[in-house]
Amino acid sequence: QLQLQESGPGLVKPSETLSLTCTVSGGSISSSSYYWGWIRQPPGKGLEWIGSIYYSGSTYYNPSLKSRVTISVDTSKNQFSLKLSSVTAADTAVYYCARHEGDCSGGSCYWGPLDYWGQGTLVTVSS
Amino acid sequence: DIQLTQSPSFLSASVGDRVTITCRASQGISSYLAWYQQKPGKAPKLLIYAASTLQSGVPSRFSGSGSGTEFTLTISSLQPEDFATYYCQQLNSYLPLTFGGGTKVEIK
Numbered sequence: 001q002l003q004l005q006e007s008g009p010g011l012v013k014p015s016e017t018l019s020l021t022c023t024v025s026g027g028s029i030s031s032s033s034y035y036w037g038w039i040r041q042p043p044g045k046g047l048e049w050i051g052s053i054y055y056s057g058s059t060y061y062n063p064s065l066k067s068r069v070t071i072s073v074d075t076s077k078n079q080f081s082l083k084l085s086s087v088t089a090a091d092t093a094v095y096y097c098a099r100h101e102g103d104c105s106g107g108s109c110y111w112g113p114l115d116y117w118g119q120g121t122l123v124t125v126s127s
Numbered sequence: 128d129i130q131l132t133q134s135p136s137f138l139s140a141s142v143g144d145r146v147t148i149t150c151r152a153s154q155g156i157s158s159y160l161a162w163y164q165q166k167p168g169k170a171p172k173l174l175i176y177a178a179s180t181l182q183s184g185v186p187s188r189f190s191g192s193g194s195g196t197e198f199t200l201t202i203s204s205l206q207p208e209d210f211a212t213y214y215c216q217q218l219n220s221y222l223p224l225t226f227g228g229g230t231k232v233e234i235k
Binding site for chain 2: 117
């Protein structure tokens with residue numbers, strides 16, 4: 001059974017960089033046709049897709065966050081990571097990692113639903 | 128960006144009721160739509176993808192329909208464990224992947 005687990009600091013100061021890691025177990029992050037994504041949810045609010053990465057390193061980001069986001073992958077550790085720079089209180093949220101299908105080999109991309117999720121981790125931005 | 132508008136945003140219903148939630152897309156997305164259920168303090172759970180395909184293990188009382196810009200999630204007979212918030216998500220090839228604002232289903 002595939003499992004995803006987020007880890008990282010629960011408190012980040014304003015203007016600093018939020019860093020989270022998602023560890024995948026029960027399956028390989030190098031599986032073809034699967035992307036690994038980050039989604040966040042501010043307290044009491046809805047869901048926002050941050051971005052996704054393929055095991056090869058190809059990344060796709062939400063344009064609203066693209067200037068501040070970096071997603072990377074470490075296949076040797078079966079992990080992928082999120083860095084969000086210059087954080088403010090508006091970045092306070094539960095951050096989830098998740099898996100979804102994807103295929104961008106044909107010029108345009110096909111995206112599948114988010115079928116496996118981590119439990120989520122609350123990150124608070126505060127001094 | 129493709130905007131998804133869910134209605135209603137809040138729904139009060141009784142066990143055994145038939146419940147329908149609507150998701151409207153700001154432009155056509157064919158059948159590239161998924162539905163998720165989220166309970167308090169938990170990650171969302173995939174219910175339906177490709178607008179109408181039931182995810183493995185999801186009870187058959189859940190069903191989805193629609194294409195283009197209008198989609199529905201129906202729960203044929205609401206059970207106590209179905210009280211939750213439901214989100215739609217569009218999976219069109221053009222990014223970003225976006226979610227609807229959510230529909231909270233509460234006990235009447």
